Each structure stands twice: as structure tokens, then as C-alpha cells.
Amino acid sequence: MHGKGPWWQEKFTQNCVRVTAAREVIINILHDTPDHLSASDIYMKVHVTNPDIGLTTIYRTLELLEQMRIVQKFDFGDGHARYELLNNPGGKGHHHHLICVKCKKIIDYKDFIDEEVNCLGKTQDFLSQKYNFHINDHLVSFYGFCENCKSES
Amino acid sequence: MHGKGPWWQEKFTQNCVRVTAAREVIINILHDTPDHLSASDIYMKVHVTNPDIGLTTIYRTLELLEQMRIVQKFDFGDGHARYELLNNPGGKGHHHHLICVKCKKIIDYKDFIDEEVNCLGKTQDFLSQKYNFHINDHLVSFYGFCENCKSES
DNA sequence: GGATTATTGAAAATGGTTTTCATTACTACA
DNA sequence: TGTAGTAATGAAAACCATTTTCAATAATCC
Helix, strand or coil: CCCCCCCCHHHHHHCCCCCCHHHHHHHHHHHHCCCCEEHHHHHHHHHHHCCCCCHHHHHHHHHHHHHCCCEEEEECCCCCEEEEECCCCCCCCCCEEEEECCCCCEEEECCCHHHHHHHHHHHHHHHHHHHCCEEEEEEEEEEEECHHHHHHC | CCCCCCCCHHHHHHCCCCCCHHHHHHHHHHHHCCCCEEHHHHHHHHHHHCCCCCHHHHHHHHHHHHHCCCEEEEECCCCCEEEEECCCCCCCCCCEEEEECCCCCEEEECCCHHHHHHHHHHHHHHHHHHHCCEEEEEEEEEEEECHHHHHHC
16 A cells, blocks of 8 residues: 555564565465465465475464464364465455355355344444454354255255 | 153154263253363263263264254364254353454353344345255354453554 | 574474274164 | 174274474574
8 A cells, every 4th residue: 555565564563573485475375365274275385386384384374473463263173274364455355154064065155244244243343342352353154064965864 | 841851862863873871961961061061071071970981982972963963063273172052942042252362262242142143044044045055053253352462462 | 793582394292083993782683 | 582783882092283392594683
């Protein structure tokens, strides 16, 4: 906006955190890729262009980014945590989830998202005040059986 | 209601699953205890009265109960999956979550739950049809920094 | 430059969860 | 009642995502 570099850089300097190649690459991949990347997903993508970056660094960076509120960590219960950019200007946009408890398939949906987000916004305002939280994101997931799995059981 | 035994027993017979002492004890504990029990929480409680029941059985039973839609598994990202009864007549009731991403504190809230659930119900109906899912539960969590943690960062 | 501090990779450790396997308990059926 | 077949179980081992350790390297501050 002011030609000073990526939007997240000020968060780094604010927190006295250095902008390194590894961190830049990881953020770029999160920015360019559809959602739900796990740490090893990211590792494999990073590895193509930067084979010198280890998995440990991926984990450390993701935790750092989570603390700085650049990234949101989610856990859908399939054994891998997933990460997505919180404040992604060019990204896919906000969505909710529909999860099959049997085959673990995850569907992202955006239908009704406006109505939902509107309603959740009111809740968020209320909760922020009542519990004195600084809320910056939410997760909405529906659980059930998908087309295939519901006929089997 | 009809004096035939607990509400979940028919689900067992429907699925040709035997009602064993271990399963009964686990369900009772889930019924009698406030939410968010992890597998090892349950194990420790079970161990008091039934020291012969192993942790493996706890995990196996919980997975079974999840498949039978008696229990819902949640993962808040703190390293332990949590379980709660889906259709708990005498239980604490439905609630949503407010989670601190820094200290991992989880607050259950029921404020605004009616408005939220009403709104989510419409979404659920829509999604069920569009994606041909059999939806039986949802998870709503707000993420942010709690009173203590937001002043530190 | 030189000291301090942050960052990193490899390997090892951790710890929740799952699998294996041999044993036991239940059920169906004669 | 036996007896076969199947389900359920515990203990130990395996699994695997994530964290920690530790020694080496890179950036920053004077």
C-alpha cells in the first residue's frame, strides 16, 4: 500500500523477529496455495525450491507465525495440523468446513457465508466484551457422514 | 423413557456391537462429567473403579462410539483429542468455544447460542441438501488472545 | 572487528494414538 | 451343555506428527 514491502513485514519488526529466506518462502507458499496446508505439505513445497530448509524450521516458523497472528492453526482431527494465512489480501477468502467423520473428507464451503459471518460477528462483539478477549478469527465446522459414507453405515 | 435401558443401547444392537462393562463405564463417565474429556482423562477416571480396563480399550471404545454417533470427537490443537456425548439428555448442553491461541485456555460459552444455532441450522439444512451430507453436529470456535495474554504481546 | 543474540539443521526424544498378537469372553447353534 | 465362530480385550510394540537438544552458522549492535 505504501510501497514498503509485504504487509506482514511490520509484524516482524514489531516483534524483533528477523525476516529470513525460510520465513519468506513459507509465507509465500501459504499465500499462493489454497488452504489447509499441513507442515509436511509446506515442507514438500518448500523443498522444491529450497532443499536446504529443514522440517524443523517449518514447524518453528509456523509456530512463530501463529504467535504473531500471521497464520492460523487448525486441527480437524485427522492427525495433521493445518495452517492458513489469517490476513490474506489476495487469498481464497474466508470459508467454513464440512467434515465427514468416517472418511475424513473435508469440504470447504462459502454458501451462506455472509449470513453466518454476520451472525457470528455479533457473537464475536459480545464475547470480546464479556470475556475481554481479542478475537481475530473463528472456525465453523459441520460434522457428519458424506454421500458415500452415510449409505454404508 | 420406555424402561428398556439407556438411550444408546439400541444403537449398539443396531450395529451388532456388544454392550460390555468397559463401554458402559466410559459412556457413564462421559455422561456424568462436564465436557472436553481426553482419552487419558477418561482412562484415569475409569481406572478408579475399573483398574482392569486398559488405555487401548478406551481409545478403541471412543472410536467405536464416534462411528456410532454416540460421541463427538474434537481437536482443539493442544495435543489431546477431546470427546463429548452427542445426544446427552442430562448433560450440560450445547455450547461453543472461545480459545486463547497463546495459553490455550478454552472457555465454553452459551451466550447468543440460540441466535447462533438458529442461523447455523439454516446453513446445515442448506449444506445437507447441496452436498448430500448427513450432518449431526457442528463445532464453533473463536480464536484470539485472552485477557492475560493480549496484554503481554 | 568482536561480542551478543537469533536462526538453523540433524538427530534424538516425546507423547498421543494405533497396531499387533495372543488370550479371553461372548453368542449361536447343535 | 458343548463346541465352533466371532467379538473384545490388555500388554507391548510400532507409528508418526511434533518438540527438544545441541552444535554450528548468520545477522545485528556496538
